[in-house]
Amino acid sequence: MNRRFRLPSGQRGGAGDNLLAAALMVASMAAFVFNDTAVKVVTQTLPLSEAIALRGIVVTAILWAIAQRDGGVVWWPKGQRDRIMLSLRTVAEVSSTLVYLLALQLMSLGQLSAVMQATPLLIMLAAAVVFRERLGWRRLSAVGVGLVGVLLILRPGTGAFDASAILAVVAVVLIVVRDLASRGFTPAVRSSTVAFYAALAVTLGAPLTGELGDWRWPMGGEVMGLAISTVFLTIGYLTAVAVMRVGEVGFVSPFRYTALIFAFLVDLAVFGVWPAGWTWFGAGLVVAAGLYSIWREARLQDGSR
Structure with missing residues (x-):
């Protein structure tokens, strides 16, 4: 562990x-x-932009209070690496949140959630590429099975695959970027600062979803x-x-x-x-692949082959 x-x-x-x-x-x-x-x-x-903004104001205030208890927000990290990672993570956080919420308006909650379950598998794959973390053939195969599951959920080439499906895939990719950027911070950057930046940036980015003229009380x-x-x-x-x-x-x-x-x-x-049969089957593959990856990681941590 x-x-x-x-x-x-x-x-x-x-x-x-x-x-x-x-x-x-x-x-x-x-x-x-x-x-x-x-x-x-x-x-x-x-309007989605208004909902994001109003909710974000409250969440940002709560995270601000938590950050103050943790020593305050670090507005500009000293290290160049931390500044780059904070900028990258914040952009990915805003993009992933807005794209995810746009997809949520168009897709069923269950279908979108099923696609999102592939995120840990893709993070594991991306970490192997970016950070040169070891990824054996067993876990690599699990990633492949998980991706097959996602394809079954979205079914490219059929009427089920539309703009919302593309948004869901883009959201997953952006979340992977966000989480990889999170791993690049030095210990000097506190989690409360990162969370506050994310909440503030998402709130300020709410107008990017449009419909500003439709805002009302x-x-x-x-x-x-x-x-x-x-x-x-x-x-x-x-x-x-x-x-x-x-x-x-x-x-x-x-x-x-x-x-x-x-x-x-x-x-x-x-x-x-109620989810279609393909969604159930695809979700089952994604979950099974994720559970196998967790089990395999535990085996490796114990020194088992």
Whole structure:
């Protein structure tokens, strides 16, 4: 297991800690799905750019407060490498968020969530290329299986493949860039600063989605939807951080795929959409490939071949 996730005095990684971490991971995935649901509902009547801006103002304020408790925001990192990584990550964060939310307006929540599950596999592949991390044929094969799963979900060459499918793929690629940039920071840059920059940049980038002339004062239901989105987004961020402080990464990572279950159930309950058979099959391949990669990584960490 990666040592940087261990707590002092060896007081983590027990059965109780892992169960708590698993519960936190499930809560985090549910919170992110409910946030997406609230955004999708609100943006049926409210311009997407306005929804992003209003929600972003509140989230940015919350992250500002957290950063102050952590020693304050570092507005301009001293090291050139950190400045480059912060700029790259911020641009990727804004781009991925806006593209993802545009795709969310056009696709079912379950289908988009299924495509997003391929992100860890692509990050693993990109890390092997960029950082020269070792990637054996088994995990490389798992990446290939996961990509086949994505193709089955999107089905290029059929009526199911349209502009929304392209947006989903672009969002995944941008998220990979964002996460790789995150690994390039030196310890001098605190996570709270990075999170604050991301939230602020996304808020300021909201007008890029257009419809500025349609902005208006939100109605009661829209305000409630934005409030629900903000609450769940904050819960998602906090629980995602807490997971890494409590349990073993190898144990809790598989619970990340509960997002698919929540997405499919919410799609049915809120939007009356049930995934097509190809989506189920493709999602199954993506999840299976991801779980195998996690298991294989754990074997390698234990010194097994």
